[in-house]
Amino acid sequence: MAALSLAATACGGSDDAEGGSAEPAAADEATDLTVVMWGGEDQEMTVDALVMPWAEEQDVEIRQDSPSDYAKIRAQVESERVTWGAVEVEPNFAHTACENGWATPIDFDVVDVSAIDEQFVDDCAVPILEYAFTIAYNTETFPTGEHPTSWAEFFDTEAFPGQRGFWRYATGAMFEAALLADGVAPDELYPLDIDRAFAKLDSIKDDIVFYDTGQEQVQLVSSGEVPLIQAWNGRIFEAAEAGQPVANEWNEHLLSYDQLIIPQGYPNTELAQEWMDWFLNNPQAQADYANASAYAPVNEAAMEFIDDDVAIELPTHPDNAAQRASVMDYRYWSEHYDPVSERLNEWMAAG
Structure with a gap:
């Protein structure tokens, strides 16, 4: 089962654990x-x-x-x-x-x-x-007050130019964000309309950059390479405290x-x-x-x-x-993770 593979949690430090695990006892x-x-x-x-x-x-x-x-x-x-x-x-x-x-x-x-x-x-x-999946933004590219404050605006690449970042992981809330951007009411998100979500993601596919780790997430948005990114709130707060030009937008965040x-x-x-x-x-x-x-x-x-x-x-x-x-409805994802992950991988590979 694909769901049994190692998954790096949103708030965890998996990108810092490259030295391998401790010897189990x-x-x-x-x-x-x-x-x-x-x-x-x-x-x-x-x-x-x-x-x-x-x-x-x-x-x-x-x-x-x-x-x-x-x-x-x-x-x-x-x-x-x-x-x-x-x-x-x-x-x-x-x-x-x-x-x-x-x-x-x-x-x-x-x-x-x-x-x-x-x-x-x-x-x-x-x-x-x-923790929360938030809209995180580079404050030099989009000063606070001039940044996207909804997923609909996050998907609007004409009003807010630049690349968008998502976690390369089915339960990373990208499908929920896409459906909210497409007008689905928050209380009607689940069960997810995956076809509709992919159609919305198709609309900005050329501007999407996927990240794998929290460290990569912060590097992309703080450098301005990807000025808008779906983020883990703690990582962005930590980066802001360290003086990086980043901030969380809390409107329409997804709780995990x-x-x-x-x-x-x-x-x-x-x-x-x-x-x-x-x-x-x-x-x-x-x-x-x-x-x-x-x-x-x-x-x-x-x-x-x-x-x-x-x-x-x-x-x-x-x-x-x-x-x-x-x-986030993880009972839904326990049933649908494998087929959606397979489709996501195919979609990303298609270019």
Whole structure:
């Protein structure tokens, strides 16, 4: 299945993990927990804020591996040699893994999700962060106030000349953006009209540049080579803080999120779920991660502990949430990822 191939998450640091993954270790002791995320600086920030304070309190040894790899999860489960504990994945894979028995059902008597928006919780998965697909723009090419403020304007290459950037990935929200640009109402996006979306993408195909990593995304828009790009909000905020001429437009953004699963057969499943319960119900820890990463907490109570200059750049800030077009429907994508990906690859190859 194509969906089992490694996928670089939108907010992860996969482009920083070129040195390879850490050597995985079996969880031989009841006080070991292996966490697996996307690698790079984001994994460091996540572990520092959301894992280590709990581990130190509970005297738990934390082992790490990276990056998350869907084929490896399946292989570990099917060989009954599971060494990965809590693994960060995309929600469409979490749903597929649950249906196929590769992920352990969450014991909600152990993991309290009462403070979490139920749309982000699945039978086998809980959310770890939220982020947004935004319209990002180069502020030298399009000064703030003169930039596109809707997907319709993003697709208008006459009024706003220049190349457009999209993530080279079916669940990267390009189809949702194309349909919004073509006049589909936000509450009528799903199920996606893929034929209509491709027709809209055809209208600007010659101006589309695809990127593969967060680093490449930032380089393209900050250099002005691609002055308009569909972006991950945290990457753009980080670049702006570093002095790059970039900014997020929050109107019509698409809300996304990552989840955690526990591969079926992991020896220390109960310990992994105890950690999940801790971070989901620890607003301060989630705020610490948000302040470091500019990705949003999943517990709304964390917002009061987030620095004001960071909070205004999060999709959970009230001003930004009011401009949201839709939440990504990953149950739809768990069913349609493979055929749409195949068609997308053919479309890109056709030139």
